[in-house]
Amino acid sequence: MITARITVDPRGRIGAIDRRLFGGFVEHLGRHVYDGIYEPGHPTADADGFRQDVVELVRELGVTTIRYPGGNFVSGFRWEDSVGPRAARPRRLDLAWHSTETNEVGLHEFAGWLDKVGSELMLAVNLGTRGVAEALDLLEYTNIPGGTTTSERRRANGRDEPFAVRMWCLGNEMDGPWQLGHRSADDYGKLATQTARAMRQLDPGLQLVVCGSSSRDMPTFGAWERTVLAHSYDDVDYISCHAYYAEKDGDRGSFLASGVDMDLFIEEVVRAADEVGAARGTGKRIDISFDEWNIWYVDRYHDEDEATGIGNWPIAPRILEDNYSVLDAVVFGSLMISLLTHADRVTSASLAQLVNVIAPIMTEPGGPAWRQTTFFPFATTARLARGEAIRLQLDVPSYPTARYGDVRLVDAVATRDAEAGRSALFLVNRSLTDAVTVTVDVAGLGAGSVLAADTLADTDLDARNTLEEPQRVGLAPNASVALAEGVLTIELPPVSWTAVELAD
Ligand code: AHR
Numbered sequence: 417m418i419t420a421r422i423t424v425d426p427r428g429r430i431g432a433i434d435r436r437l438f439g440g441f442v443e444h445l446g447r448h449v450y451d452g453i454y455e456p457g458h459p460t461a462d463a464d465g466f467r468q469d470v471v472e473l474v475r476e477l478g479v480t481t482i483r484y485p486g487g488n489f490v491s492g493f494r495w496e497d498s499v500g501p502r503a504a505r506p507r508r509l510d511l512a513w514h515s516t517e518t519n520e521v522g523l524h525e526f527a528g529w530l531d532k533v534g535s536e537l538m539l540a541v542n543l544g545t546r547g548v549a550e551a552l553d554l555l556e557y558t559n560i561p562g563g564t565t566t567s568e569r570r571r572a573n574g575r576d577e578p579f580a581v582r583m584w585c586l587g588n589e590m591d592g593p594w595q596l597g598h599r600s601a602d603d604y605g606k607l608a609t610q611t612a613r614a615m616r617q618l619d620p621g622l623q624l625v626v627c628g629s630s631s632r633d634m635p636t637f638g639a640w641e642r643t644v645l646a647h648s649y650d651d652v653d654y655i656s657c658h659a660y661y662a663e664k665d666g667d668r669g670s671f672l673a674s675g676v677d678m679d680l681f682i683e684e685v686v687r688a689a690d691e692v693g694a695a696r697g698t699g700k701r702i703d704i705s706f707d708e709w710n711i712w713y714v715d716r717y718h719d720e721d722e723a724t725g726i727g728n729w730p731i732a733p734r735i736l737e738d739n740y741s742v743l744d745a746v747v748f749g750s751l752m753i754s755l756l757t758h759a760d761r762v763t764s765a766s767l768a769q770l771v772n773v774i775a776p777i778m779t780e781p782g783g784p785a786w787r788q789t790t791f792f793p794f795a796t797t798a799r800l801a802r803g804e805a806i807r808l809q810l811d812v813p814s815y816p817t818a819r820y821g822d823v824r825l826v827d828a829v830a831t832r833d834a835e836a837g838r839s840a841l842f843l844v845n846r847s848l849t850d851a852v853t854v855t856v857d858v859a860g861l862g863a864g865s866v867l868a869a870d871t872l873a874d875t876d877l878d879a880r881n882t883l884e885e886p887q888r889v890g891l892a893p894n895a896s897v898a899l900a901e902g903v904l905t906i907e908l909p910p911v912s913w914t915a916v917e918l919a920d
Contacts, residue, residue, distance in 0.1 A: 417850075417851070417853060418813060418825065418847065418850045418851070418852045418853070419852065419853045419854070419855070420810070420811065420812035420813070420825070420826045420852050420853070420854045420855075421811040421812075421854075421855050421857075422808050422809065422810055422811070422812075422826075422828055422854060422855065422856040422857070423808070423809045423811075423856075423857040423860065424806060424808060424809075424830060424856075424857060424858065424859075424860030424861055425806075425807050425808065425809050425860075428806045428807035428808065428809075428830075429804055429805075429806060429807075430756075430757065430758070430759050430760050430804070430805040430806065430807050430829075431759045431760030431761075431804065431805060432759070432803070432804055433756065433759045433801055433802060433803065433804065433805050433831060434759070434763040434764065435480045436480055436481045436536075436583075436763060436764040436765070437480075437755060437756070437759060437762065437763065437764065437765050437801075438478060438479060438480045438765070438767075438794075438797070438798035438801075439479060439480055439481035439482065439483065439535075439538065439707070439764060439765055439766040439767070440474075440477070440479035440481070440482045440483070440535070440766055440767050440768075440769070440770045441482065441483040441484075441487070441707065441708060441766040441767060441768040441769045441770060442482055442483070442484050442485070442526070442769060442770050442771070443484075443485060443486040443487035443488075443489050443490075443768075443769055443773065444485050444486060444487075444489045444493075444510065444517055444521075445486070445487060445488075445489055445512075445513050445515075445735070445736065445769070445773050446513065446515075446732060446733055446734060446735040446736055446737065446772060446773045447732045447733070447734060447737070447771075447772040447773065447779070448769060448770070448771055448772055448773040448775070449521050449526075449732075450518070450520070450521070450731065450732035451732050451772070451779065451781050452470070452732075452771035452772040452773075452775075452779055453466060453467060453470050453471075453474075453521075453529060453770075453771050454466055454467070454520070454521050454525070454529075455467050455779070455781060455782075457782075458781070458782060459782075462532075464525065464528060464529075466528075466529050466532060467779065467785065469779075469784070469785040470771060470777060470779060470785050471529075471532050471533055473777045473785055473787065473791075474533040474535075474770065474771075474777065475533055475534060476795055477770075477776060477777070477791060477794055477795045477798070478794075478795055478798035478799055479533070479535050479767070479770065479798070480535060480536060480798070481535060481536040481537075481538050481583065481764065481766070482530060482533075482535045482536070482537065482538060482766070482770070483538045483539075483540060483585065483707055483766045484526055484537060484538065484539060484540070485498075485526070485539075485540070486512070486540060486588055487512070487540075487588055487708075487768075487769075488512035488513070488588060488589065488594065488595060488596075489510055489512050489513065489517075490540045490541070490542050490544070490585075490587070490588050491512065491542055491543070491544025491545060491587065491588055491595050491596040491597055492508075492509075492510065492511050492512060492542070492544060492545055492596045493517075493542050494508070494542075494546070494550075495523065495542070495550070495553075495554045495557075496553075497517075497519045497522070498519045498521075498522025498523050499522050499523050499524060499557070499569070499570070499573050500569075500573055502519075502520060505518070505519035505520070505522065506519060507519070509729055510729075511596060512596065513733075513735065514722060514723040514724065514728070514729060514730075515723065515729055515730055515731065515732070515733060516729045516730065516731045518731060523557075523558070523579070524573060524574060524575055527575075527579055536582075536583075537579060537581050538581070538583040538584070538585070538707075538764075538766070539554070539558070539581050539583075539584050539585070540584070540585035540587065540588055541554060541584060541585070541586060541587065541611065542587070543586055543587030543590060543597065543604070543607055543608065543611060544587060544588070544590070544595055544596040544597030544598075545596050545597050547607065547611070548607075548610050548611050548614050551586075551611050551614070551615060552614055552615065552618060553566055555581075555584075555615050555618050555619060555622075556618060557569065557570050558570070558578060558579040558580070558581045559578050559579065559580055559581060559618070559619050560578060560618075561577070561578050562576075582621065582622060582623055583622075583623045583624075583625065583764070584615065584622055584623070584624055584625065585625045585627070585656065585705075585707065586608040586611055586612060586624060586625060586626050586627065586648075586652070587604070587607075587608065587627050588627065589627060589630040589658060590604040590608075590627045591604075591627065591628075591629055591630055591634055591636055591640050592630045592634075601636060601639065601640045601643035601644050602643055602647075604627065604644060605626075605643055605644040605645075605646065605647030605648055606647055608626045608627070608644065608647070608648050608652070609647045609648040609651050612624045612626070612648060612651035612652050613651050616651065623653045623654070624651070624652040624653055624654070625652065625653070625654040625655070625656050625705045625707065625764075626644055626645070626648045626652040626654070626655050626656070627644070627655075627656055628640065628641050628644070628655040628656045628657050628658075628685060628704075629641065629657065629658070629685075630658050631658060631659055631660070632659065632677060632680065632681040632684070637684075638684065638688060641655060641685055641688040641689065642688050642691070642692060645688070645689055645692040645702065646692055649689075649692050649693060649696060649700070649702065650696070650698070650700070652702065653702065653703065654702065654703050654704060654705035654763075654764060655685060655689060655702055655703075655704060655705070656704070656705045656706070656707045656708075657681055657682065657685055657704055657705075657706045657707075657709075658706075658707065658708035658709070658768075659677070659678055659681055659706070659708070659709050660708070660709070660710055660711065660712035660714060660768075660774075661674035661677070661678075661710075661711055661712075661747060661751070662711060662712060662713045662714065662715075663743065663744075667817075667818055667819070668743065668848055668877075669815065669816070669817045669818070669823075669846075669848065670817045670818050670819035670820060671743070671747055672743075672746070672747055672750070672817075672846040672848070672911065673817045673819065673820045673823040673846060674747050674750065674751065675747075675750040675751055675753060675754040675827055675844075676820040676823055677819075677820065678709070678751055678754040678755070679754050679757065679758070682704060682706070682754070682758045682761065682762060683758075685704055686704065686758075686761050689701075689702040689704075703761055703762070703763045703764070704758075704761050704762045704763070704764075705762075705763075705764040705765070705766075706755060706762050706764070706765035706766070707764065707765065707766040707768075708766060708768035709751060709755075709765060709766070709767060709768060710748070710767060710768050710769070710774050710790075711738070711740060711744045711747060711748055711774075711790065712736070712738060712768075712774045713738050716738070717735060717736050721733070721734065721735040721736070722735065723735075735773070736773045736774050737772055737773065737774075737778070738774050739778075739788070739880050739881075739882065740788045740789045740790045740880060741789060741877060741878045741879065741880050742789055742872065742873065742874040742876065742877050742878070742879050742880075742889055742911070743877040743878070743911060744789060744790060745788075745789035745790045745792065745793060745872055745889070745913065746844060746846075746872065746873075746911050746912060746913045748789075748790040748793055748794070748913075749793030749797070749842070749844055749872065749913030750827055750844040750846070750913065752793055752794065752797045752842065753827050753828065753829045753842050753843075753844060754827075756797070756801055756805045756829045756831065756842065757805065757807065757829050759804075759805035760805075767794060775788065776788050776790045776791035776794055776795075777791065778881075778883075780883055783883070784883070784886065786881055786883070786886035786887075787881060787886070787890075788880075788881055789872070789879075789880060789881060789889045792872055792889075792890060792891045793872060793913050793915075796870065796891065796915045797842060797915065800831065800838075800840040800842075800915055800917055801831040801840060801842070802831060802833040802836065802838070802840075803831060803832050803833030803834060803835070803836070803838075804831065804832050804833075804834075805829060805830075805831055806829070806830040806831060806832055806839075806861065807829070808828050808829060808830055808856075810824060810826065810827070810828060812824050812825050812826045812852070812854075813825050815846065815847065823846065824846075825845065825846050825847050825850075825852060826843060826844065826845055826846070826852055826854060826908065827843070827844050827846070828841060828842060828843040828844070828854075828856075829841075829842050830842075830861055832861055832862070834862075837862075837919060837920035838867075838917065838918065838919055838920070839858070839861040839862070839863045839917075839918040839919075839920075840915060840916065840917050840918065841856060841858070841904075841914075841915070841916040841918070842913075842914070842915050843906075843908055843913070843914045843915075843916075844908075844912070844913050844914075845908035845909065845910060845911065845912045845914075846911070847910050847911070848910060848911060849910055850910055851907050851908060851909050851910055852907070852908045853905065853906075853907050853908075854905070854906055854907075854908055855903055855904065855905050856903070856904040856905075856906070857902060857903055858899065858902060858903070858904045858918060859902030859903070861918065862920050863899075863904075863918035863919065863920060864899075864918075864919065864920055865899065865918065865919050866897055866898075866899050866904065866916060866917070866918055866919075867917040867918065867919050868893070868915075868916070868917045869893065869894040869897035869906060869914065869915070869916045869917070870891040870892065870893055870894060870914065870915055871891065871892060871893075871894040871908070871909065871912050871913070871914040872889070872890075872891050872892075872912060872913045872914075873892075873909040873910070873911065873912035873913075874889060877911055891915075894906060894907070894914060894916075897916065899918075904916065904918075
């Protein structure tokens with residue numbers, strides 16, 4: 417039997433948890449919007465064509481902010497196509513995903529859907545094929561109450577009040593050669609800065625995100641951040657990080673340790689940002705918007721699904737429809753632990769994505785909607801992780817990995833909402849073979865009783881929820897939990913993710 421001892425570090429306050437840490441991402445990609453959130457004619461569709469079964473699941477998931485409309489899609493997107501009378505909206509080639517975009521759902525419809533799910537809109541502007549002028553036009557359309565041609569156009573299109581969008585991404589993954597309008601760090605840094613200054617001249621209250629690296633493995637990683645921030649530091653609030661993880665070559669041990677990569681990524685970007693900041697000496701701090709993160713078997717997409725050819729531009733093709741396993745969900749849960757462990761500097765994050773496309777929610781046209789395995793760690797963490805994130809001292813054995821060297825078998829973080837008198841623990845056991853019995857000195861959290869302890873685990877690590885068996889995998893109460901004299905004991909099964917809810 418492996419044992420681990422966890423204590424609450426009295427100096428362990430990491431920081432207040434910004435609710436934007438539990439954001440999502442909707443891109444016009446595959447069956448995300450069309451045949452995903454929007455399916456007129458579906459038995460649950462409302463008068464606007466939005467599936468109510470999906471609305472309910474998105475609400476249950478608890479996503480706070482939703483980034484829109486891309487992703488790679490945004491770098492070829494003309495926002496004007498997506499507003500005004502539907503019959504007059506153009507059909508366009510979407511070069512990013514080799515698809516046809518009908519623009520049937522655009523800015524107004526999407527904002528209406530966000531009202532139904534109760535999330536905040538976070539917009540990205542196109543800095544791939546467009547620039548400052550178009551970003552300003554969009555901002556005028558969304559945020560100016562009226563009295564100008566562009567703002568009156570919004571009102572004529574049925575939206576009297578401004579959309580009042582606060583958070584904006586200055587392009588998407590501009591470091592990636594696959595991106596339309598891909599630029600050098602120097603060129604992008606200048607363009608992003610010009611755009612940020614212009615946008616703030618129009619609306620000084622904006623929160624702006626400059627593009628960081630598309631992954632820690634990019635050859636330009638590090639240098640990209642330093643160069644882009646050297647230009648834009650004074651004009652933006654966040655730099656983005658994007659990271660996708662997958663099991664490769666059957667190396668489950670390294671896959672289970674993906675959180676180590678996310679930790680390093682965040683810490684290296686913070687270091688780069690703080691170095692640029694220190695040289696300026698203004699005391700201003702740049703935070704991280706981890707605005708794309710997930711498990712994604714990207715190689716499967718390229719191998720099997722991609723439409724090609726000059727005459728083949730499908731509408732809403734079935735692409736990037738990863739079906740997540742128990743193993744994937746445990747790694748996913750550990751990534752949420754990494755995000756919380758850096759809550760002082762990661763103050764916004766977007767799970768990429770939300771419905772059908774590398775998503776926690778799946779749908780079938782005319783049929784049901786269901787929760788993937790990854791739904792459970794997200795919904796539970798978003799619900800329980802409130803107040804402050806608290807660092808834990810982990811006295812746990814390690815295991816060897818090919819990618820990251822020796823890695824802790826157990827990772828964990830705590831949260832505490834002093835006002836509500838509630839705390840929570842989030843734990844992952846990365847062992848492929850052994851259960852770990854963990855003792856946690858929860859007295860330091862002020863916790864006196866256990867309200868719930870739920871674990872995601874299965875003897876079949878490949879088990880998944882599917883159309884045929886939508887409830888095969890879920891959370892189960894962890895009956896081993898006990899709390900006596902300020903010490904909580906719980907057994908974590910091999911390859912498992914657990915959340916414990918505590919009351920003072
Ligand atoms: O989320 C899928 C894609 O991943 C996004 O469009 C892009 O930004 C990233 O490469």
